[in-house]
Amino acid sequence: xxxxxxxxxxxxxxxxxxxxxxxxxxxxxxxxxxxxxxxxxxxxxxxxxxxxxxxxxxxxxxxxxxxxxxxxxxxxxxxxxxxxxxxxxxxxxxxxxxxxxxxxxxxxxxxxxxxxxxxxxxxxxxxxxxxxxxxxxxxxxxxxxxxxxxxxxxxxxxxxxxxxxxxxxxxxxxxxxxxxxxxxxxxxxxxxxxx
Numbered sequence: 001x002x003x004x005x006x007x008x009x010x011x012x013x014x015x016x017x018x019x020x021x022x023x024x025x026x027x028x029x030x031x032x033x034x035x036x037x038x039x040x041x042x043x044x045x046x047x048x049x050x051x052x053x054x055x056x057x058x059x060x061x062x063x064x065x066x067x068x069x070x071x072x073x074x075x076x077x078x079x080x081x082x083x084x085x086x087x088x089x090x091x092x093x094x095x096x097x098x099x100x101x102x103x104x105x106x107x108x109x110x111x112x113x114x115x116x117x118x119x120x121x122x123x124x125x126x127x128x129x130x131x132x133x134x135x136x137x138x139x140x141x142x143x144x145x146x147x148x149x150x151x152x153x154x155x156x157x158x159x160x161x162x163x164x165x166x167x168x169x170x171x172x173x174x175x176x177x178x179x180x181x182x183x184x185x186x187x188x189x190x191x192x193x194x195x
Contacts, residue, residue, distance in 0.1 A: 024142055032138045036079035036109075039131030043072030046128030050120055064119035068128050071112040075132055078105070102143035109136030 050065025077084050081094040097105060113133035116125045148156075 024146070028138070028142055032135060032142065033079050035131070035138060036075050036135045039128075039135045040072045040076035040079060043075065043128040043132055044069050046124040047072055047116070049124045050116070050122075050128075053120070058120065061120035061122075061125075064116040064125055067112075067119070068116040068125060071116070071129065071132055074112065075109065075135065102139050106136045106138075106140035106143055109133065109139065 047065045047068035050061050050068060053061040053065065077090050078094050078097050081090045084090040097108075109132050113129040113136065116129045119125075
C-alpha cells in the first residue's frame with residue numbers, strides 16, 4: 001500500500017458511503033476530516049486554557065472556553081467517532097450528520113466557532129476556534145462543488161446578454177456607448193460653497 005492509501009484507510013469509517021462524491025479530490029475528502037480532528041484537539045486544549053482564565057476573574061473567557069471545548073468535542077465526535085467508543089449514540093449521530101449535505105456541516109462548524117472568538121478575543125480562542133472555522137470553510141468549498149472547465153465557463157459567458165441587448169457586443173465598451181444618456185440641467189447651476 002502507498003502512504004496515501006494507508007492514510008485514507010485510517011481516516012475512513014467502516015461501511016462508509018462516499019457522501020462527497022467521486023468529483024472531489026481525495027485530499028479534500030480526507031484532508032477536511034484530518035483538519036477537523038486536529039482542530040478539535042486544539043479547540044479543546046485552548047478552550048481549557050481559556051477556562052483557566054477564571055484566575056483573572058474573566059467570566060466571559062470562562063464561558064467562551066467552555067463553549068470552545070464543547071465545540072471541540074462535537075467536532076471530534078463527528079469527525080472521529082471512534083474516539084468516543086464508550087458512548088453508544090455518538091456513532092449514530094455521526095452517521096446522521098454524514099448523511100446530510102456538506103453545507104450543513106459547514107454551517108454547523110462555522111456557527112460553533114464564532115461565539116468564543118467574540119466573547120474572549122485572544123490567541124487561544126482565535127487559534128482554537130479558527131481551526132474549526134477553517135474546517136467549516138473547507139466543507140463549504142466542498143459543498144459548492146467542482147469548478148467548471150475553462151471551455152464551459154467561456155461558453156456560458158458568451159451566451160449571456162446584459163441589459164436586454166440582444167445584439168452581441170463587439171468589444172468591451174460597446175454596451176457602455178449604446179446605453180449612454182446625455183446630461184441635462186433643469187435649472188441654473190448653483191454656486192460652489194468651497195466646502
